[in-house]
Structure formats: structure tokens, C-alpha cells
Amino acid sequence: MAVKIILAKIADIDLVTSILNRVTLDLLEMGIRQWRYPWQPASVKKEIGLHNVYLVKVGEEVVGTFFLGTQQQIESLGVTRKALYLSRIAVLPDYQGMSFGTTILRFCEEAGVIAGLSVYLDCWSGNEKLKTFYQQQNCHYLGDFSEADYQISGFQLNLKDG
Template sequence: MIIKIIKASENCLHSVVDIINDATLNLNKKGINQWSYPCDAKEVEQDIMMNHVYILVLNDNVVGTFSLKPIEHYAPVDVEPNSKYLYRLAILSAYKGNNLGKEMMEYVCRTARCLGSTIYLDCWAGNKKLRNFYTEAGFEFLGDFPEEDYFISVFKYK
């Protein structure tokens, strides 16, 4: 099994959108409606152009994605200087259970250490499995905060 994590290029747009939409439908089946379906392909394309999107390639197949961008302000909490926001972490449902999410999180944590950055992320507060995943990956739980008509759990990695 050969795993690579690289920055997404423009020709990866459809793969990234497909992965996000697959993950969104999978979340919706569980009653988790944090992401909109279908995802906004133009927004994803802009993030790719800004070099914020990464892909996880397994044996030459794009099966996962995440985005990481600089943040100066983050409404729920005060952020530290040189911080990044981790978002749209998704793996094709057919590849779940292969520790690929763990691979992505280890990559993000290594990147944070190399850059001397603090990483912030959030998820729907009712997703206990994901909350546990982030805690096990070394992220500190900062609390639950209101957003629109639900609560989000906010985490940081330093």
C-alpha cells in the first residue's frame, strides 16, 4: 500500500468534490448535517488555487482530502499567531477503516510542528466518534460553541 499526501492541483478538482460529496452523504445518513450537499465546487476550486487543499493518494487513487489555511480570526476562540485552520477532512466511504484519516492527521501535525503553527479545527458537537478521533490524534478540546442552529466542538493542536 503506497500512500502519498500532496497539494491538490486544478486537475484534482473533480476528485476532491466527489470525495467531499461522498463524505457529506455518508454524514447525512447518520443525521449529521454539518456540510452542504452538493459542496460548492467554485469554493473548492478557489481553495485549490490558493494552495490550501491537499489530497491523499492511495496506490495512485485519490481517496481523501483536507484543507489547511492560515487564520487570524476564528469567532469561537482567540487564535494564536501563525495559526492554521484545518477543514473539509474527508475520505471516500469505501476506504474508511484503513487508518487513512490517521495518516492525514499525522501529516497535519508534522506540518504544524515544522511550521511552528497552532492548528484549529471544528466539527458538529454531536459527532462523538469524530470528537474522539481528534482527541486521539493529539488535539485539545477547547469547548462547544453555538453556530447557526447547532453546536460545534472546537479543537487545537500546538
């Protein structure tokens, strides 16, 4: 199964929004409050315009998406230096458990190596399954941090700069 990761284009706004909405509804049904529903196409368009959105393809079928962008700092995780921030990893329910998450993490880790930057990511602190997955993928647990009305667990994917 050949997996390809490509940069999303403006024409992919509806596709990315649809994947995010479908995965969000699935998470909410499981009691996982990872994201709010529904996703707004305008926010997706903005991120695509910044070249921060990627598609995960198997053949010609898009099975997931994620956002990876450069940040000068990541306040929510206490990161005060330039870094890459991986967010909104969304793999369609029918394709979960097929190592796409691992493929995404390895892609982002390599992007960090190329850029000479560490990669940070987070999840809702109540998502024990995802927290365990990140730790199994050698992500360094940074701790839990307060957001507006919930807690997030922060992770560092690689230890390039500390």
C-alpha cells in the first residue's frame, strides 16, 4: 500500500474540511473532545494558503489530513523558540489502525530534521489512547497545560533543539 503525503491546495478546502468534520464527529461519539464541530472552511483556507496543510493519499484516495507549520513560539506548550507544530491529525475512521498515524509522525520528524527544528504536538489530555500512541512513537511527554476550558497534553516529537 503506497502512501503519499502531499501539500493541500486551495481546491482541497472542502475535502479537508469534510475529513476534519467526519473525524471530529467520530471522536465526539466516543466521548473524546479533541476538537470542536463543525470546522470552518475559512480557517482551513487560511492554513492551506500558508502551506501548512497536507493530504495523506493511498493511490488516488485521500484518507487523512494534518497541519504542520512553523511557529515562532508555541505558547500553549511553553515553547519559546522557533519550532514546527503538528496539529489536526485526522485519519478517516475506516483507515485508522493501519499505521497512517505513524507515517504522518515520521514525515513530520523528517521535516523537522530538514528544517533543523523540533516538532511539537498536543492532544486533549483526556484522550488516553492518543497519548499512549504518541509515547509509543517516541514522543517526549512535556506535561499537561491549561487551555480555555480544558487541558491538553503536550509532546515533542524529536529532540533536535532541546
